[in-house]
Amino acid sequence: MPVDARELMEAISIIANERNVRVTMKQTCKGAMVCAASAFTGGLLLGPVGLAVGGTAGGLMAYKMTSGSFRPLADVLLNDLTDEQQEQLVRHVNNAVAEFEISDLAVLLPLLMNNASIQQAVLKTAITFVSNELKMQIID
Incomplete structure (x- = not known):
């Protein structure tokens, strides 16, 4: 089962909420x-x-x-990204977790929720994407 973009975006949003990552314009x-x-x-x-x-x-x-003007990163990821930007972020995240050799959503989501190193890699990728592509500043 290939990685579904929407479910992956929701998982990234959950991690961003847990870490209380916010962005500013x-x-x-x-x-x-x-x-x-x-x-x-x-x-x-x-x-x-x-x-x-x-x-x-x-x-x-x-x-x-x-x-x-300060909003949660999860809100930006789920509501402000276009479909093309979401697909681009999913590609970046897939590249970030490639070293873990994960290509199946059924394997990725439980690992993402329970593995701190994968969470850090995915969150870092999302933060870099939002900073570079959307020109938003991140507040930890």
Whole structure:
């Protein structure tokens, strides 16, 4: 029985959820810049008190700007990838587990759920794929 892409994607998603891997849409830098600019401006205008006020105001603005941009990797894998991208990821995962000589889904899924080294290889492949192909940053 060949490896079914959908079932493999669900297995990868389970592993990503267990490890609490999240992705961001490159909003972290923007939030940090807003926070720093607010603290700087507050410091110039009000001195040390302005640093605290500006930093707090900037932190709140950064929170509002980036709210919702951090998502679980599992959600991205199951909902955001096109069929072509899912097939491409499955090929990458198959290449990653090739050293374990697994070509049957009935063998792969139990091994994937119980073998830490296979989980690490598959998760690393998924993270690399999402980072390179989707240009998302990974948060562990």
